Amino acid sequence: MEYIFSDRVGNLKPSAIREIFKYAADPEVISLSAGNPSPDAFPSKEIAEISADVLKKNPISCLQYSITEGYAPLRARLKTYMKSKYGIGTENDDLLITSGAQQIMDLASKSLINEGDVVICEAPSFIGSLNTFRSYNCRLRGVEIESDGINISELEKALSEEKNVKFIYTIPNFQNPSGVTMSLEKRKAVYELAKRYGVLIIEDNPYGDLRYVGDDIPAIKSFDTEGIVIYAGSFSKTIAPGLRVAFTVAPAPVFQKMVVCKQGQDVHTNIWAQIMVDEFMARYDYEQHLEKLRRIYSKKAAYMTHLLDQNLPPQVSYNKIEGGLFTVCTLPDYVDMPQFCRELINRKVCVVPGNAFLADENEVCHNFRINFSTPTDDQLRRGIEILGALAKEVVR
Amino acid sequence: MEYIFSDRVGNLKPSAIREIFKYAADPEVISLSAGNPSPDAFPSKEIAEISADVLKKNPISCLQYSITEGYAPLRARLKTYMKSKYGIGTENDDLLITSGAQQIMDLASKSLINEGDVVICEAPSFIGSLNTFRSYNCRLRGVEIESDGINISELEKALSEEKNVKFIYTIPNFQNPSGVTMSLEKRKAVYELAKRYGVLIIEDNPYGDLRYVGDDIPAIKSFDTEGIVIYAGSFSKTIAPGLRVAFTVAPAPVFQKMVVCKQGQDVHTNIWAQIMVDEFMARYDYEQHLEKLRRIYSKKAAYMTHLLDQNLPPQVSYNKIEGGLFTVCTLPDYVDMPQFCRELINRKVCVVPGNAFLADENEVCHNFRINFSTPTDDQLRRGIEILGALAKEVVR
Numbered sequence: 001m002e003y004i005f006s007d008r009v010g011n012l013k014p015s016a017i018r019e020i021f022k023y024a025a026d027p028e029v030i031s032l033s034a035g036n037p038s039p040d041a042f043p044s045k046e047i048a049e050i051s052a053d054v055l056k057k058n059p060i061s062c063l064q065y066s067i068t069e070g071y072a073p074l075r076a077r078l079k080t081y082m083k084s085k086y087g088i089g090t091e092n093d094d095l096l097i098t099s100g101a102q103q104i105m106d107l108a109s110k111s112l113i114n115e116g117d118v119v120i121c122e123a124p125s126f127i128g129s130l131n132t133f134r135s136y137n138c139r140l141r142g143v144e145i146e147s148d149g150i151n152i153s154e155l156e157k158a159l160s161e162e163k164n165v166k167f168i169y170t171i172p173n174f175q176n177p178s179g180v181t182m183s184l185e186k187r188k189a190v191y192e193l194a195k196r197y198g199v200l201i202i203e204d205n206p207y208g209d210l211r212y213v214g215d216d217i218p219a220i221k222s223f224d225t226e227g228i229v230i231y232a233g234s235f236s237k238t239i240a241p242g243l244r245v246a247f248t249v250a251p252a253p254v255f256q257k258m259v260v261c262k263q264g265q266d267v268h269t270n271i272w273a274q275i276m277v278d279e280f281m282a283r284y285d286y287e288q289h290l291e292k293l294r295r296i297y298s299k300k301a302a303y304m305t306h307l308l309d310q311n312l313p314p315q316v317s318y319n320k321i322e323g324g325l326f327t328v329c330t331l332p333d334y335v336d337m338p339q340f341c342r343e344l345i346n347r348k349v350c351v352v353p354g355n356a357f358l359a360d361e362n363e364v365c366h367n368f369r370i371n372f373s374t375p376t377d378d379q380l381r382r383g384i385e386i387l388g389a390l391a392k393e394v395v396r
Numbered sequence: 397m398e399y400i401f402s403d404r405v406g407n408l409k410p411s412a413i414r415e416i417f418k419y420a421a422d423p424e425v426i427s428l429s430a431g432n433p434s435p436d437a438f439p440s441k442e443i444a445e446i447s448a449d450v451l452k453k454n455p456i457s458c459l460q461y462s463i464t465e466g467y468a469p470l471r472a473r474l475k476t477y478m479k480s481k482y483g484i485g486t487e488n489d490d491l492l493i494t495s496g497a498q499q500i501m502d503l504a505s506k507s508l509i510n511e512g513d514v515v516i517c518e519a520p521s522f523i524g525s526l527n528t529f530r531s532y533n534c535r536l537r538g539v540e541i542e543s544d545g546i547n548i549s550e551l552e553k554a555l556s557e558e559k560n561v562k563f564i565y566t567i568p569n570f571q572n573p574s575g576v577t578m579s580l581e582k583r584k585a586v587y588e589l590a591k592r593y594g595v596l597i598i599e600d601n602p603y604g605d606l607r608y609v610g611d612d613i614p615a616i617k618s619f620d621t622e623g624i625v626i627y628a629g630s631f632s633k634t635i636a637p638g639l640r641v642a643f644t645v646a647p648a649p650v651f652q653k654m655v656v657c658k659q660g661q662d663v664h665t666n667i668w669a670q671i672m673v674d675e676f677m678a679r680y681d682y683e684q685h686l687e688k689l690r691r692i693y694s695k696k697a698a699y700m701t702h703l704l705d706q707n708l709p710p711q712v713s714y715n716k717i718e719g720g721l722f723t724v725c726t727l728p729d730y731v732d733m734p735q736f737c738r739e740l741i742n743r744k745v746c747v748v749p750g751n752a753f754l755a756d757e758n759e760v761c762h763n764f765r766i767n768f769s770t771p772t773d774d775q776l777r778r779g780i781e782i783l784g785a786l787a788k789e790v791v792r
Contacts, residue, residue, distance in 0.1 A: 001594070001596075001622050001623045001624050001647065002594070003647070003649045003650060004508075004509055005507055005508060005653055006506065006507060006509055006510050006532075007508050007735075008506065008507065009509055009653050009656065009657060010657050012657075014658070036461050037460075039456045039459075039460060042455065042459045042460075044451070044455035044459065045455075046449060047455065047458075047459065048448070048451035048452060048455060051447050051448070051451055052444070052447070052448050052451075055440070055443060055444035055447055057442060059440035059441075059443065060438065060440065062437045062443075062635035062638055063435075063436075063438045063440065063443065063637070063638040063639065064432060064433075064435060064636070064637060064638050065432050065632075065637045065638065066430075066637060066638060085574075099495055099640075099666070100662050100663050102660065103660055103662045103665050104712060105659055106661045106662075107662070110402065110405065110531070111401055111405050112400075112401060112402055113402055114402050114403055114528060123568065128659070128660065128663070131659070131660050132660035132661075135506070135656075135657065135660050136402075137503065143591075146447075156518075166400075169580060170771055171471065180722060186702035189782065195675040198397070198398070198495065225397050227397045228397050230622050231492060236461075240459035240460070241459070241460065241461045242459040242460050242461065242462060242666065242667040242668060243459065243666060243668070244495075244662060244663070244665070244666045246604065247518060247709065251399070253399045254744050257401055257405050257408070257754070260405065260409070260531075261405060261531065263524070263527070264501070264502055264528035264531050264537065265498065265502045265528075266495040266496050266498055266499045266502075267496050267498050267524070267640070267664065268640070269666075270495070270638065270639065270640045270668075271638040272638065272639070272663075272668065272669065273666050273668065273669075293463070358462065365526070391465050
């Protein structure tokens with residue numbers, strides 16, 4: 001049998017990160033490559049309690065078919081929560097529960113992208129989202145990210161040059177991979193540009209609740225009076241990723257198309273998991289839980305910062321960690337970054353080469369991403385020591 | 397803001413069944429329209445036990461990120477089970493865990509269908525699958541279903557007439573909506589035709605384990621030496637649909653594309669649910685569980701048959717129930733079926749008009765689907781009495 005695949009997947013490759021994860025799975029390798037939340041951060045005891053209680057009192061609610069839009073009590077709770085805490089959601093928006101935020105990217109792409117359309121993304125940006133956009137045969141246009149977020153004049157240039165831009169994809173808080181947070185001024189500028197050019201924005205915010213220093217900055221969605229922002233929230237980093245529960249607050253016409261696409265994709269999100277999230281927020285102090293996560297991760301972030309300062313030669317820079325789970329280290333231009341990452345693997349340390357996160361993976365790139373949430377403190381120390389030693393060998 | 401949607405979803409409507417479910421949600425309405433398994437059939441106690449145990453002993457396994465292909469122990473278990481029980485799976489196949497069988501339809505469509513390709517389906521067929529195929533801009537060609545399955549000479553005609561047929565979609569056991577089972581001879585003929593014309597087959601088998609009379613017939617996939625059959629199995633009817641756990645046994649090259657598409661769609665299926673299925677099969681006697689389901693449903697099927705025989709006038713026929721959850725009733729040609737269904741809703745009984753299941757929903761159609769797994773015995777009795785009374789008013 002000769003298999004003839006669709007044009008959209010013919011050239012689609014498994015993500016480069018997956019290849020790296022193969023090495024990372026070796027127990028002898030110290031992985032700084034994952035994006036997994038720390039198991040310490042999971043409310044395991046609380047989930048076990050809620051699950052036991054619900055499966056005893058009302059098992060059918062966890063086991064029967066449910067509706068595509070999501071578990072009604074959770075939708076209502078999140079609408080209220082997002083409005084009161086973040087000023088997100090208007091009467092022109094609606095809220096859809098999804099199977100992880102990855103599904104939001106797929107449903108939005110499926111609803112919006114025709115072959116040859118353009119998606120503007122930050123460069124670098126989250127590889128999982130970029131691959132989903134690619135799978136709908138769009139062209140990605142990367143716009144460089146600066147220390148305070150996307151380069152606004154480059155964004156305007158991209159909007160004026162490109163036809164058929166469908167949306168701008170941004171991760172404004174503690175961006176993956178860069179760790180960068182977009183300033184308030186830039187958020188307003190991105191919104192105004194999107195409005196002027198009549199394009200949508202996907203605002204992906206998995207890490208917003210994980211700020212360790214400084215003050216929260218309002219979401220772009222909170223300015224959205226025109227119905228141009230599709231906001232993606234997730235419980236993967238704040239409760240547990242295995243649940244696969246996320247949500248989008250989107251303009252009602254976009255929401256409606258996403259619901260129809262989701263119906264054909266998985267009918268509805270696992271209902272036990274939706275109930276777990278709803279009951280967790282109902283029975284426990286969610287703000288206190290977030291505070292606990294910030295304590296766990298800010299300690300890890302501080303330790304990582306300390307290790308990087310101690311071990312990296314001055315020629316290797318890294319982005320200051322204000323929140324989230326990652327930072328990016330940048331090597332001098334004369335160092336071959338892919339070769340550096342390969343040599344690190346030989347020395348049993350695994351990081352993610354920065355070109356994995358570019359709109360064009362073949363572009364020359366000098367940085368790599370490191371994660372501090374998954375490794376133990378001991379692994380972090382040994383990993384950064386090995387990384388620092390290699391860096392000292394290659395810089396001049 | 398003017399929203400411009402992709403061509404693929406511009407004309408996509410919410411499924412006609414959803415409209416009907418609005419009426420069915422009215423507690424005064426007796427719904428014969430659902431496809432929900434009976435809550436009596438859920439192993440609620442066992443799931444509660446397993447969940448409590450796993451969330452106590454190894455909560456992180458239920459909460460952390462997992463791999464796209466599926467929970468490794470469940471994949472291994474299902475490979476062995478499908479091979480030993482049904483002769484399904486060769487060294488050229490692989491097995492992917494999905495978020496319901498609906499996702500298999502989406503992943504296969506995304507991997508295979510280019511705009512303008514043709515999908516051959518039984519007419520009538522499951523609306524959820526047809527809508528997913530439509531969402532990838534293919535054209536559906538329906539081939540009539542007879543009392544022993546798809547019309548083989550019409551299928552051959554379709555294959556010889558249509559260019560760019562990507563796959564044949566079939567539900568060989570207790571087909572939704574018709575309840576019809578395909579004979580062994582026809583299964584072999586469908587396989588040979590697909591092989592001759594170089595097209596794939598999607599064999600969707602959610603109801604295969606729910607046979608109440610007669611002997612099991614081998615799956616088309618069990619003849620598959622050439623790697624042309626994508627088999628879809630599901631736990632929605634045999635354990636619980638809220639879990640959203642299904643699996644496909646597919647030729648390895650197709651499996652690989654589906655994995656890449658799934659990675660971009662939901663990363664992986666809810667891991668707690670995968671563990672529930674794996675542990676349920678490990679700790680309990682799964683064959684005895686299936687036997688229990690068949691006892692519950694065959695009793696309901698027998699009661700439904702009794703009620704139809706007692707209440708329907710001879711001019712209204714129905715398909716004999718051998719398994720599954722549905723049957724189809726056919727009105728005489730001179731009765732306006734949509735009008736009949738609307739009048740039933742006025743009398744507080746809800747069924748699904750047969751045209752919802754056609755490749756072309758506007759085709760004239762004289763049948764409707766009724767379900768016997770969801771209503772209580774009392775609801776069934778009252779529902780079929782009302783249906784029978786109306787039928788007697790309209791026949792001549």
